[in-house]
Amino acid sequence: MLVIDDNMLKLAKMQEKLLKISSNNKSNIDKYIQTITKIDDQAYNSLLDELKQINTHNQTLEEEIKYLEDIKSDYTILYELQSGFKNILETNYINEIELSNIENVDIEYINTRIDTISGYLINQKNLEINKKRLEELSNTLVEEEKKNKYLEEKLLEYEKILRENFQNAEGRTIEDGNLQYISVETEYSTIGYDFKYLLENENDLKENLSKIELEQAETLEKLKTAEICYNSMPNSSSKQILNDIELEFLKIRYRLTMLKILQYLITDYSDYDKFKEKRENLLDLIKYRANYLKKLNVHISIDPFERTKINEQLSQISGYKSNSKTISKIKKEIVNLSERIEQMQQKDREYMLEINNKKDKLIINSQLYSDHKQSISPEKTIKFEDLLEIKTVEGNQVIKVRNINNNFNMRIVKDKTNSVIKRVNEMITLEYQKDTTPSQTISSPELFIVESTTPKEIEEIIPTIKIVGEETLDKIKQVPPLEQLEKTDESKTPKEEKRSELSIDTDLFTTVDPFETISLFEDKVEEISDNLIISLEEEKKEEPEELKIELETKIDEMPEAFWITQDDSEKNKDNNEQEPSFDEQIEALLSEDNNKNLVKKLTA
């Protein structure tokens, strides 16, 4: 759970409001930066703690995804928090702010992992749902097929009943004024067909059908010819011929209708629609038959064909609904569902492969994490000035100019700096004069200066220290000891001011290295004693008093300043620490075994 101090957040909001009122107030911005840095540090650390709680074992996928989603949620909150802070700072013209580096959180992996696990779980769930659905559909299909079977049986039963109805159907007709008994069977027999025989012999029925259809076609041709004859010669003879052919054609159509009724009766339909269609067609045929009989002057009081209960069957089967469409729909759905399940199972295998690739760290760079812990230590406070355009700053670029603070001891600093510059100038001038005097061969302030190069060359440098002339050494020895100088800062009175300046001068001389050749030696002699190579050269025999000694040594580090010779970080003790006096340093130098020859020659 992301830890955000509500009070600090409220404070930040208040400070934001203040910044809106006075946007250029550096103090307000500094305070705001301090507040948001604390909020950010606290939140980021809690997020990192949460990240470290990752459990790579004994965790279900549901537990893992919950953990990752919590992390993601916290990450999002922190990201939005930082964005809000940055927006405020940008509106106040601060382009960069060192908030915690949430890029260290491997959010890409977390998102991918969440997607994979949720994808897998959803796929699993869908797979389960689809399998269940498939099972349900299969059961439904079985049920529907049962119903369909029952319906088919029922329809076939109705077909049988219908045939029986036709066989048993009775009617009445008036013939010669007498009421005569008739039936379907007797009606077929009157036109030369054996009803029962044809019902059982489909081939004979088809043969008779073919015959009568052929007969119909021939009679139709005759009829057309007779019509043409009658139209061309409309007389009674042609009229009679036409009437006879029309009657014959009518009888053929009646017989054809009767055979078609038989053809329907011998065909059973288990399909609901066809079953229904058959009965509708039968009713039409019976109607046509009745018309033909009427035209043939056959009067039937009670038509046996109308007592076959076809309409009754139609009303009875209307209670049953065909489920064939339902069954085909279910079958189609089952096929689609099976394909989908197969795809899901394939996807499931892919997800499983991805899920097994699990990382045990959610932090991209643990080193960065530890760096962050250092950077957010309470001692470090980001200030407004630190954030001004830090983009790509070079080492010698001025990034800030500010006033000195109240604790700055300006008086002492002035004394020191004046003394140093004066002393340096004196030395330069002195050496310059020597350089210009014909009897002198000392020609350069290099005399006491470690030949310094640019910092880039530090690692490779082998400085050469040249001591030229005894006179110079004597001059150095005249400098008062350091102890005298140390007291000046502590107890300085106005009366002593003048003397104090002199003391400081000496003090600085002792502590400021370019002219503290001895200090330089003190610093280096011990380190380099093993490597010290002293080479004595007499450059010019005409000037025997001048000796040129080259001390060649390697040093680890060269000073940046042109006259500094000691590591400031070590030496920086506000100039209050006791250092060896000038004399002591000279003695130290001369006491070195390796330098004895040099000393002898110098003193000679």
Add this chain to the structure above:
Amino acid sequence: MKLEVNKIVTLGNNEEYLIVDSVLKDDKEYYYVAQVNEDETGIKDNYKIVCATYKDGEIYLDEVLGEDKLKSILPMFVKEED
């Protein structure tokens, strides 16, 4: 930003220097600077003569090295005692 005496400048390498004095020579600004100590109460024994150069609105301080240059510039920073 303006370089002025008695102000502290921070360089890109995070070192802070007190501007002790300044001179103008050959249209170039030279500054005598001393490195400020950690407590910001005084200075370290690290002194430099630097030359200010201006580029793209930024100020760069280049240390003056070399004997000849120092010979010509150092005397300008020495103040006569009253």
